[in-house]
Amino acid sequence: MRRGLLAVAVVITALMLQTGVVNRLPLPGGRPDLPILVVVALALVGGPSYGAILGFCVGFAADVLPPADHTLGRLALAYAVVGYLAGLVEDVEERSVLTTVAVVAAGSAVAVILFAGIGALVGDDRITAEAVSRSLGATVIYDVVLAPFVVPVVSGAVRRTQLAG
Secondary structure (H helix, E strand, O other): OHHHHHHHHHHHHHHHHHHHOHHHOOOOOOOOOHHHHHHHHHHHHHOHHHHHHHHHHHHHHHHHOOOOOOOOOHHHHHHHHHHHHHHOOOOOOOOOHHHHHHHHHHHHHHHHHHHHHHHHHOOOOOOOHHHHHHHHHHHHHHHHHHHHHHHHHHHHHHHHHHHHO
């Protein structure tokens, strides 16, 4: 119960920070993706099934949260896949920082590529190779820079709630 409430609080916070603060920052190339950091952090603790379900829910919430201007379900599918893949790295013992950063980098890249690929399949005219490569590089770099600050805090909080419960 506590883990679920903590997950909901963390997800809502990440979504609000993403739409209210991060999306308004004039950053070059792209923006960090806070919800994907949260999905990866929670999937690393919860495993692949938990990660996929959580990723779908977070992605769906991001799909309907304004100013969403894309087909409903694109982020839900991308985040579900990332959550599942990150959950495969679940380990009872502590992971190295390098492993965590690598999982975040791979998850960010997979999310951008899947989102763009699905957009291209459904006919989104804004999807171009140049836009995807620019966004891919910037998002992965921003997420990797934020990963050592976000992922340990979130996963550590979840572990503490599991031990307390």
